[in-house]
Amino acid sequence: MASEERTKEILQLLYDAVVAFDEDRAAELCHAVLDEGVDPHTAVVDGLSRGMAEAGERYERMEYFVPELLLCSDALYAGLEILKPAILASGRETGVKGSIVLGVVEGDIHDIGKNLVRIMFEAAGWTVYDLGRDVKLERFVEEQARTNCEIVALSALMTTSMLAMPKVISMLRAKNAKARIMVGGAPINPDVATKFGADGYAPSAGTAVEEATRLVETLRKEAA
Numbered sequence: 001m002a003s004e005e006r007t008k009e010i011l012q013l014l015y016d017a018v019v020a021f022d023e024d025r026a027a028e029l030c031h032a033v034l035d036e037g038v039d040p041h042t043a044v045v046d047g048l049s050r051g052m053a054e055a056g057e058r059y060e061r062m063e064y065f066v067p068e069l070l071l072c073s074d075a076l077y078a079g080l081e082i083l084k085p086a087i088l089a090s091g092r093e094t095g096v097k098g099s100i101v102l103g104v105v106e107g108d109i110h111d112i113g114k115n116l117v118r119i120m121f122e123a124a125g126w127t128v129y130d131l132g133r134d135v136k137l138e139r140f141v142e143e144q145a146r147t148n149c150e151i152v153a154l155s156a157l158m159t160t161s162m163l164a165m166p167k168v169i170s171m172l173r174a175k176n177a178k179a180r181i182m183v184g185g186a187p188i189n190p191d192v193a194t195k196f197g198a199d200g201y202a203p204s205a206g207t208a209v210e211e212a213t214r215l216v217e218t219l220r221k222e223a224a
Helices: 004-019 023-036 040-060 066-090 112-123 137-147 165-175 190-196 205-223
Strands: 099-104 127-130 151-155 180-184
Touching: 004 023, 004 040, 004 066, 023 040, 023 066, 040 066, 040 112, 040 205, 066 112, 099 112, 099 137, 112 127, 112 151, 112 205, 137 151, 137 165, 151 165, 151 205, 165 180, 165 190, 180 190, 180 205
Parallel strands: 099 127, 099 151, 151 180
Antiparallel strands: none
16 A cells, blocks of 8 residues: 555556647656555546646647647546546445536537547546537437436537537437536627527636536525
């Protein structure tokens, strides 16, 4: 069993490896987590995920850009791949906060922003159902019904494709009034989100998890 001091050291090194997009170092450290008796759940939450959160903040400050953020996610996933079996074997989950269906609406093939959002949710321990890009409107409704997820997130990069959003929202409301709906993308702003009937709006990948968490907390309070 690793000492408290050694555990703190490994967690910091994991954080550093993700921020520095050092995939090999992240994998090496995760093997050390297992070999030295560090709690793998703690390693994910306080090491890998914390590093990814920092990468997201640097992206928001325009210190990192899409290539750097994707490289950070590679380091994150390299570590998760090693630690996940140990977490599952221990019977512990990685602190799932909620469940979300996300996708780029029909007619839009721009998915870099959506992919970054997925990374941030996975790093935060959410269950993510990624429908991809150019998603037919009915698929959002079908997947929400299949998974009974709490959040549906719609993305669009073009003003023409964003016009599909209110249609999807109406379809989702008719099927399940309880699920919360978020929208985001370059042409979207808070006023547009309100006009479309969405429950929430995320201007960036870095703020999406925070907004979704707020919506889930509201949803669960209402259900209590």
